[in-house]
Amino acid sequence: MTDAAKLNLADKSFDYPVMHGSVGPDVIDIRKMYGQTGAFTYDPGFTSTASCQSKLTYIDGDEGVLLHRGYPIGELAEQSSFMEVCYLLLNGELPNADELATFESTITRHTMLHEQLATFFRGFRRDAHPMAVMCGVVGALSAFYHDSTDIHDPQQRMIASHRLIAKMPTIAAMAYKYSVGQPFLYPDNSLSYTGNFLRMTFGVPAEPYEVNPVIEKAMDRIFILHADHEQNASTSTVRLAGSSGANPFACIAAGIACLWGPAHGGANEAALNMLHEIGSVDRIPEFIARAKDKNDPFRLMGFGHRVYKNYDPRATVMQKTVREVFDALNVSDPVFDVALKLEEIALNDPYFVEKKLFPNVDFYSGVILSAIGFPTSMFTALFALARTVGWVAQWNEMITDPDQKIGRPRQLYTGPTQRSYAPIGER
Numbered sequence: 001m002t003d004a005a006k007l008n009l010a011d012k013s014f015d016y017p018v019m020h021g022s023v024g025p026d027v028i029d030i031r032k033m034y035g036q037t038g039a040f041t042y043d044p045g046f047t048s049t050a051s052c053q054s055k056l057t058y059i060d061g062d063e064g065v066l067l068h069r070g071y072p073i074g075e076l077a078e079q080s081s082f083m084e085v086c087y088l089l090l091n092g093e094l095p096n097a098d099e100l101a102t103f104e105s106t107i108t109r110h111t112m113l114h115e116q117l118a119t120f121f122r123g124f125r126r127d128a129h130p131m132a133v134m135c136g137v138v139g140a141l142s143a144f145y146h147d148s149t150d151i152h153d154p155q156q157r158m159i160a161s162h163r164l165i166a167k168m169p170t171i172a173a174m175a176y177k178y179s180v181g182q183p184f185l186y187p188d189n190s191l192s193y194t195g196n197f198l199r200m201t202f203g204v205p206a207e208p209y210e211v212n213p214v215i216e217k218a219m220d221r222i223f224i225l226h227a228d229h230e231q232n233a234s235t236s237t238v239r240l241a242g243s244s245g246a247n248p249f250a251c252i253a254a255g256i257a258c259l260w261g262p263a264h265g266g267a268n269e270a271a272l273n274m275l276h277e278i279g280s281v282d283r284i285p286e287f288i289a290r291a292k293d294k295n296d297p298f299r300l301m302g303f304g305h306r307v308y309k310n311y312d313p314r315a316t317v318m319q320k321t322v323r324e325v326f327d328a329l330n331v332s333d334p335v336f337d338v339a340l341k342l343e344e345i346a347l348n349d350p351y352f353v354e355k356k357l358f359p360n361v362d363f364y365s366g367v368i369l370s371a372i373g374f375p376t377s378m379f380t381a382l383f384a385l386a387r388t389v390g391w392v393a394q395w396n397e398m399i400t401d402p403d404q405k406i407g408r409p410r411q412l413y414t415g416p417t418q419r420s421y422a423p424i425g426e427r
Contacts, residue, residue, distance in 0.1 A: 228390025271302030302363025
């Protein structure tokens with residue numbers, strides 16, 4: 001017998017089915033509630049509302065758990081590759097050797113952009129934010145790839161998915177190159193997905209570019225750790241846009257626009273800016289005191305997480321990666337010294353431990369990306385690059401969900417009731 005939740009409203013009682021996931025909280029199915037009661041639920045931000053069923057990603061914020069298709073994020077980041085994780089999210093299972101080789105070959109051969117898009121880039125100002133460029137260019141892909149915009153054709157959906165994953169590094173690298181006035185570099189099919197991105201970003205035509213394997217591994221981990229994160233704001237935006245039947249390129253452009261918001265994708269940039277503000281190790285006690293002062297508006301950025309009430313499982317991997325990158329690049333910068341000391345204090349200070357204000361993935365990723373040589377303006381663009389596979393996988397899942405309807409949130413109207421129009425002379 002199906003479990004039921006009982007709602008008492010206006011002297012009437014209504015029963016609603018309780019749905020059980022494979023893991024995580026139960027969900028009360030209220031789809032018939034408005035028709036039966038004439039009432040809606042009120043849930044600003046939809047933080048207590050399940051908008052879909054999904055088999056992709058599971059998060060338990062209290063326990064610090066993040067699973068992709070059942071696999072812990074720590075195991076994937078340590079043992080897998082970004083291409084493997086892409087295949088896993090898209091197909092549901094990890095690939096065997098032949099499947100991975102075929103997938104990598106397919107992605108590699110989709111990395112080039114239509115040549116006319118180079119002209120499109122030059123329509124932007126040189127100082128345009130990379131996210132503004134990426135929004136425009138990704139949205140414009142639908143004008144160049146008409147053969148993969150029919151969302152009802154599984155083959156076209158697959159081609160569009162591969163194209164988006166493959167072309168995003170090229171678009172991000174070109175956005176960077178354009179901002180610094182350097183020529184675009186075409187993809188190199190002999191390199192890995194991540195190595196190719198590093199070359200397109202930091203290489204120049206005048207000399208060969210050698211990929212540093214430590215940096216390549218660090219970037220690959222960062223991509224894995226940002227690949228998907230359940231129904232966050234940008235993912236929900238992609239699903240909402242897709243629910244109208246919009247083409248996949250438009251949907252991903254919508255996700256990029258949402259990710260650009262400082263409350264979503266800009267956290268690692270904010271964390272690095274905070275480290276610059278602190279400036280040196282000897283000033284840390286001053287800022288720690290300010291963080292503990294309820295009357296001081298200062299907040300430590302990169303500590304704690306809205307979802308994770310325990311240690312961010314992604315931060316554990318990043319903690320190790322920071323050291324590897326610093327050692328490989330022989331980093332010597334007061335900002336990085338501040339980061340390491342601040343981390344040590346936060347992990348041992350009773351105030352931070354009690355409030356579970358542990359360093360999160362944004363704290364570490366901003367430090368790593370800066371050490372590699374990325375300007376802060378590129379941080380969110382890199383986030384978008386990595387998250388594209390999650391958006392694409394979520395979009396594909398939504399398209400094939402028989403319960404999916406066009407998104408139509410309801411509201412609690414608090415404006416004026418009906419009134420008559422008065423001519424301007426009588427107002």
